[in-house]
Amino acid sequence: MENDNTIRRMKTIEGHLRGVIRMVEEDAYCIDVIRQIQAIEAALNKVSSRILEEHLNSCVITAIQGSDKKERERVLKEIAEVFEMSAKV
Amino acid sequence: MENDNTIRRMKTIEGHLRGVIRMVEEDAYCIDVIRQIQAIEAALNKVSSRILEEHLNSCVITAIQGSDKKERERVLKEIAEVFEMSAKV
Amino acid sequence: MENDNTIRRMKTIEGHLRGVIRMVEEDAYCIDVIRQIQAIEAALNKVSSRILEEHLNSCVITAIQGSDKKERERVLKEIAEVFEMSAKV
Amino acid sequence: MENDNTIRRMKTIEGHLRGVIRMVEEDAYCIDVIRQIQAIEAALNKVSSRILEEHLNSCVITAIQGSDKKERERVLKEIAEVFEMSAKV
Numbered sequence: 001m002e003n004d005n006t007i008r009r010m011k012t013i014e015g016h017l018r019g020v021i022r023m024v025e026e027d028a029y030c031i032d033v034i035r036q037i038q039a040i041e042a043a044l045n046k047v048s049s050r051i052l053e054e055h056l057n058s059c060v061i062t063a064i065q066g067s068d069k070k071e072r073e074r075v076l077k078e079i080a081e082v083f084e085m086s087a088k089v
Numbered sequence: 090m091e092n093d094n095t096i097r098r099m100k101t102i103e104g105h106l107r108g109v110i111r112m113v114e115e116d117a118y119c120i121d122v123i124r125q126i127q128a129i130e131a132a133l134n135k136v137s138s139r140i141l142e143e144h145l146n147s148c149v150i151t152a153i154q155g156s157d158k159k160e161r162e163r164v165l166k167e168i169a170e171v172f173e174m175s176a177k178v
Numbered sequence: 179m180e181n182d183n184t185i186r187r188m189k190t191i192e193g194h195l196r197g198v199i200r201m202v203e204e205d206a207y208c209i210d211v212i213r214q215i216q217a218i219e220a221a222l223n224k225v226s227s228r229i230l231e232e233h234l235n236s237c238v239i240t241a242i243q244g245s246d247k248k249e250r251e252r253v254l255k256e257i258a259e260v261f262e263m264s265a266k267v
Numbered sequence: 268m269e270n271d272n273t274i275r276r277m278k279t280i281e282g283h284l285r286g287v288i289r290m291v292e293e294d295a296y297c298i299d300v301i302r303q304i305q306a307i308e309a310a311l312n313k314v315s316s317r318i319l320e321e322h323l324n325s326c327v328i329t330a331i332q333g334s335d336k337k338e339r340e341r342v343l344k345e346i347a348e349v350f351e352m353s354a355k356v
Contacts, residue, residue, distance in 0.1 A: 052168075056165040083175060
């Protein structure tokens with residue numbers, strides 16, 4: 001199941017984040033902390049991309065092949081929005 | 090026509106970029122140059138988003154409503170790819 | 179103490195991430211999950227910026243005012259590196 | 268001279284951008300245009316990083332070793348600001 005895969009990846013990221021919090025608690029070197037945060041962000045980007053891919057291959061196909069024009073527009077607008085946002089985070 | 094709009098936006102960005110090159114030639118303050126480059130990147134992100142939106146509402150709808158499964162997969166894969174890349178630039 | 183502030187922010191992000199994992203477990207709508215992940219990334223960016231600011235105002239000042247040229251170069255190189263990476267995540 | 272190098276890189280990017288405008292004028296495939304824009308953004312990120320590196324090794328060292336506390340704070344604040352912005356573009 002695809003969700004299981006996503007959950008597993010996200011729990012790994014959660015563990016990574018907890019590790020970085022521990023680093024800060026133990027007064028680790030700032031730059032090392034920043035690098036670990038950047039690694040977490042890269043991992044989150046990957047999860048997002050996988051989720052979007054799934055979404056395109058399920059909901060988006062269904063909506064576009066469906067007869068509801070409003071729904072089709074909504075689904076495509078959302079993709080444009082998350083694409084635009086992805087450049088900002 | 091949508092293309093005209095995109096071309097106009099991109100020519101504005103080209104003018105902006107030429108202005109920044111002039112700033113560097115005239116030894117402008119580094120941080121001001123970096124800020125201008127960041128403004129150009131923000132403008133490029135917006136153009137990209139508009140182009141993707143157009144693409145979703147034309148080629149993507151056509152491909153997904155079409156009967157060619159390979160083509161459908163190709164079109165969706167591309168969107169996932171540019172989404173993933175957008176997080177990296 | 180600045181560290182306490184950072185730790186508090188990161189624990190909030192950890193809670194947010196756990197919430198998003200729960201969303202996936204409960205089969206939330208993909209786009210909503212992606213938006214939450216993007217919100218987490220924005221929050222991580224802010225934490226990184228605060229940590230860098232702290233670092234600039236402590237270690238970096240000390241290193242640059244110190245007499246060790248190698249150390250000075252190392253510290254500045256690191257900042258350039260995390261800046262370059264920040265554009266990629 | 269470092270500036271010459273920066274100017275050369277930026278003129279290459281300007282040429283790249285003009286090429287992409289031509290692509291749009293000739294109705295190139297949307298996704299190809301988006302990919303080229305992303306390549307331009309990656310190149311701009313590299314230029315920014317080089318400029319920041321230069322800046323750190325010149326103005327920033329001078330300011331921090333100088334006796335003007337206000338100037339020191341200003342210079343460090345700017346770096347924190349462009350770092351924060353770099354995550355958003």
